Amino acid sequence: MKNQAVKETKRYHTTLYRNVKLFKKGSWLDKPDTVVMNLARKLGRVNNLLVLDLGAGVGRHAIPIAKIIGKNNGKVICVDYLKVAEEKLIENSIKYHVEEYVDSHFCDVSRFHIKKDNYNLIIAHSVLEHLNAKKLLASVIKNMILGTKKGGYNYIIFTTQLEEYEVKTKKKIAPQIEINLGTREASRLITKLYRNWRVISLRTVPYREILKRNKQDILWKCKYISLIAKK
Numbered sequence: 150m151k152n153q154a155v156k157e158t159k160r161y162h163t164t165l166y167r168n169v170k171l172f173k174k175g176s177w178l179d180k181p182d183t184v185v186m187n188l189a190r191k192l193g194r195v196n197n198l199l200v201l202d203l204g205a206g207v208g209r210h211a212i213p214i215a216k217i218i219g220k221n222n223g224k225v226i227c228v229d230y231l232k233v234a235e236e237k238l239i240e241n242s243i244k245y246h247v248e249e250y251v252d253s254h255f256c257d258v259s260r261f262h263i264k265k266d267n268y269n270l271i272i273a274h275s276v277l278e279h280l281n282a283k284k285l286l287a288s289v290i291k292n293m294i295l296g297t298k299k300g301g302y303n304y305i306i307f308t309t310q311l312e313e314y315e316v317k318t319k320k321k322i323a324p325q326i327e328i329n330l331g332t333r334e335a336s337r338l339i340t341k342l343y344r345n346w347r348v349i350s351l352r353t354v355p356y357r358e359i360l361k362r363n364k365q366d367i368l369w370k371c372k373y374i375s376l377i378a379k380k
C-alpha cells in the first residue's frame with residue numbers, strides 16, 4: 150500500500166513536470182503561494198538570507214524567492230527526490246536568470262541534513278505528507294525547527310484527511326498517499342512541536358483536484374493544514 154502510494158506520487162509529479170511548464174495556467178504550477186511570497190518580501194532586505202525549500206519541485210517558489218533575495222546575496226537551497234524536478238529546476242533557474250542564487254539537492258527530504266541555526270526561512274509546501282513513514286514527519290519538522298535561525302520563519306502546508314473518489318462512478322477508493330493524518334491529529338502535532346515559537350497562523354484549507362490515474366478521473370479531496378510560525 151505504502152509502496153503503491155510512493156509510486157503514485159512519483160508518477161503524478163513526473164508526468165506533471167514533463168508536460169506542464171512552470172507559471173503556465175492550467176495547474177497548481179501557474180503561480181507561487183502568496184504566503185511564501187509575502188514572507189520572502191518581508192525578509193527580502195536582509196543580507197545573505199538563506200531559504201530552504203523542501204520538496205521544491207521545479208521552482209514554483211524557489212525562482213521568485215531567488216529573484217527577491219538574490220539582490221542582497223541571498224540563496225535558496227532546494228531539495229527534491231525526483232531527477233526530473235531537479236533538471237527542470239535548473240532549466241528554470243537559467244531561464245529566469247537566478248541560477249546563481251539557487252542550489253539544488255537531489256535527495257529525499259528525510260535524508261537531507263538541515264544544518265542547525267542556518268536558515269531564515271524553511272518552506273515545506275505539500276511534501277511532508279509524502280514522507281515514507283509517519284514518524285519521519287515529526288522528525289523532519291524537528292530538524293526544521295532546529296535549522297531555523299532565531300527570528301526566522303517556517304511555513305508548512307500538507308494534506309490531511311484525504312479522500313479519493315472515481316469521478317465516473319462516484320465510488321470512494323483507497324487514497325493514494327503515504328501519510329494521511331486526520332486534521333485534528335495534525336493540528337495537535339504541529340501545536341506541540343511549535344510550542345516555543347510564535348505561531349502566526351495555523352489553519353485548515355479545503356482543497357479539491359481532479360487528477361488522471363490509469364486514464365480515469367479521480368477526485369482528490371482533502372484539507373490542507375497550514376502553519377506560519379516565527380522562532
Ligand SMILES: C[S@@+](CC[C@H](N)C(=O)[O-])C[C@H]1O[C@@H](n2cnc3c(N)ncnc32)[C@H](O)[C@@H]1O
Nearest residue numbers: 204205206209229230231257258274275276279
Ligand atoms: C505537490 S509537489 C510541491 C512542489 C513545490 N513545493 C511547490 O509547491 O510547487 C511535492 C514535491 O515534493 C517532492 N517530494 C515528495 N516526497 C518527497 C521526499 N520524500 N523527498 C523529497 N522530495 C519529495 C515531489 O517530487 C514534488 O516535487
